[in-house]
Amino acid sequence: MIVFQSVSKQYTHAGSRDAYAMRDVSLHIAKGELVFLAGPSGAGKSTLMKMVAAVERPTSGKVVVSGHDIGRIKPAGIPFLRRNMGIIFQQQRLLNDRTILANTMLPLLVTGARTAEAEQRARAALDKVGLLDRARAMPLELSGGEQQRVAVARAIVNRPQIILADEPTANLDRVAADKVLDALRAFHAVGVTCVISTHDDQVLASAERVIRLEQGMLAGGEA
Amino acid sequence: MSPWLRQHRFAFGSALSTIRKSPGSFLFNVLVIAFALTLPFAGITLLDNVRPLSEQLSVDPEISLFMRADASRADAEALAPKIRQIVAPGKGEVSFIAREEALASLKETTSLGDVIETLGDNPLPDSYVMKLGGFASAGAAAQVDAITEQLRTLPGVDTVQVDSAWVKRLAAMLAILRLALLLLAATLSVVVIAVVFNTIRLQVLTQKEEISVAKLLGATNHFIHRPFFYTGALLGLAAGAVALGAVAVALRPLNTSIAEFARLYGSDFQLLPLDGFAVAGLLTMSAGLGLVGAQLSVRRHLSRVS
Numbered sequence: 088m089i090v091f092q093s094v095s096k097q098y099t100h101a102g103s104r105d106a107y108a109m110r111d112v113s114l115h116i117a118k119g120e121l122v123f124l125a126g127p128s129g130a131g132k133s134t135l136m137k138m139v140a141a142v143e144r145p146t147s148g149k150v151v152v153s154g155h156d157i158g159r160i161k162p163a164g165i166p167f168l169r170r171n172m173g174i175i176f177q178q179q180r181l182l183n184d185r186t187i188l189a190n191t192m193l194p195l196l197v198t199g200a201r202t203a204e205a206e207q208r209a210r211a212a213l214d215k216v217g218l219l220d221r222a223r224a225m226p227l228e229l230s231g232g233e234q235q236r237v238a239v240a241r242a243i244v245n246r247p248q249i250i251l252a253d254e255p256t257a258n259l260d261r262v263a264a265d266k267v268l269d270a271l272r273a274f275h276a277v278g279v280t281c282v283i284s285t286h287d288d289q290v291l292a293s294a295e296r297v298i299r300l301e302q303g304m305l306a307g308g309e310a
Numbered sequence: 311m312s313p314w315l316r317q318h319r320f321a322f323g324s325a326l327s328t329i330r331k332s333p334g335s336f337l338f339n340v341l342v343i344a345f346a347l348t349l350p351f352a353g354i355t356l357l358d359n360v361r362p363l364s365e366q367l368s369v370d371p372e373i374s375l376f377m378r379a380d381a382s383r384a385d386a387e388a389l390a391p392k393i394r395q396i397v398a399p400g401k402g403e404v405s406f407i408a409r410e411e412a413l414a415s416l417k418e419t420t421s422l423g424d425v426i427e428t429l430g431d432n433p434l435p436d437s438y439v440m441k442l443g444g445f446a447s448a449g450a451a452a453q454v455d456a457i458t459e460q461l462r463t464l465p466g467v468d469t470v471q472v473d474s475a476w477v478k479r480l481a482a483m484l485a486i487l488r489l490a491l492l493l494l495a496a497t498l499s500v501v502v503i504a505v506v507f508n509t510i511r512l513q514v515l516t517q518k519e520e521i522s523v524a525k526l527l528g529a530t531n532h533f534i535h536r537p538f539f540y541t542g543a544l545l546g547l548a549a550g551a552v553a554l555g556a557v558a559v560a561l562r563p564l565n566t567s568i569a570e571f572a573r574l575y576g577s578d579f580q581l582l583p584l585d586g587f588a589v590a591g592l593l594t595m596s597a598g599l600g601l602v603g604a605q606l607s608v609r610r611h612l613s614r615v616s
Binding site for chain 2: 142160163166167169170172180182184193194196197198199200201202239245265
């Protein structure tokens with residue numbers, strides 16, 4: 088499902104090349120796997136996620152996601168690749184001028200889905216994360232944990248094959264973090280591939296598979 | 311409804327929603343653009359009203375030849391073959407107007423009947439009127455002058471007048487006005503495009519986060535661009551409607567003054583608003599200018615939003 092072959096990523100600023108954000112990383116994530124990415128800030132976790140979502144292209148090596156070579160994919164093809172993914176950001180990135188329901192409907196509306204159908208599926212997704220009763224609320228009326236669960240609902244509403252979650256439990260208390268992780272585990276249980284980056288040792292301790300990154304490289308301790 | 315049509319409906323709804331969020335800003339931009347459009351629209355309305363008037367007037371030269379008062383009818387009629395020879399055959403129409411006929415016509419077409427009656431004798435001379443075809447171009451003016459000079463040398467001739475000069479001047483003036491209007495319209499179109507360009511630039515900056523999130527959720531460039539295109543077109547359309555409305559309102563006081571002036575010449579001339587077809591054309595053009603401004607802006611600024 089996700090394959091990295093000797094992937095390196097180096098950013099360029101004003102013509103000169105900075106240090107490597109990722110260097111010679113090779114890994115394979117199978118369909119339906121639940122994988123946690125661990126490592127300190129700047130280790131390359133976000134870079135890895137960005138390459139899977141085709142936000143960044145590798146400087147060298149090959150990244151293949153659902154059969155698409157990210158280094159060679161045409162710009163016009165990227166939106167269609169992303170429609171098979173659910174992306175959850177650390178800072179939720181909800182649209183504050185729209186209701187929770189409208190935020191959750193957005194991934195379906197961009198595909199040209201009927202409004203009625205999009206609303207029905209968005210309500211079902213909000214129900215799964217326990218927020219159906221807040222559908223008409225605005226994002227800023229919700230707590231951080233609730234906002235993150237809305238982000239989860241938005242990520243799963245288009246029934247993606249892959250969920251990418253970048254530090255989804257950062258800034259959340261234990262109870263809120265567990266609710267978010269429980270929601271993600273529920274989708275993994277029905278066959279969705281989940282890649283979650285986290286600093287949370289408690290979560291990592293119980294993880295099935297952990298990929299550790301340090302200074303842009305794979306650390307020895309992959310579990 | 312097809313997905314394509316649904317996406318357009320969604321984009322149109324998004325554009326209206328953006329306008330509803332900041333109606334003041336939209337209205338201000340509409341007024342700025344309308345201000346730029348009003349001048350060319352007023353010019354077009356004026357030309358549209360004057361054009362039929364100028365088209366009714368012949369621009370072919372018309373020469374009037376008046377005999378001396380002491381010239382006899384026989385002298386006058388004897389000139390006919392010579393006149394036809396001077397005015398190249400097939401290029402003009404020569405009519406003889408007897409002095410009695412001229413007097414009758416003068417009585418009929420003016421309100422000077424009573425005054426003419428008091429004169430006793432007919433003061434008008436016999437005359438010829440020559441309408442010259444194919445001499446309308448500026449290059450033919452020299453030929454007309456040559457004909458006039460030859461006619462003046464004929465025996466018994468008092469005066470020869472070329473009557474179409476003022477019509478030619480009017481036609482030339484209208485042509486210049488039309489060209490000036492075209493240049494003005496082109497310049498102000500650039501102003502309209504620039505205003506829409508900047509408006510859309512600000513909207514892209516305001517909605518940067520929304521655009522970025524939509525892209526990560528799988529939105530295509532078309533999906534993201536469309537609401538901005540609709541906003542630009544709506545901006546142009548609304549401004550065009552305001553400009554046309556302003557011109558229509560301005561016609562009322564203008565017509566009051568024009569009516570008084572026209573009455574002095576026995577005319578009921580009035581400036582009329584443009585017809586439905588022209589209005590539709592100008593509104594389409596305004597919306598088109600808005601669309602062009604939005605397209606240029608979106609192309610320039612959206613590529614920077616990742």
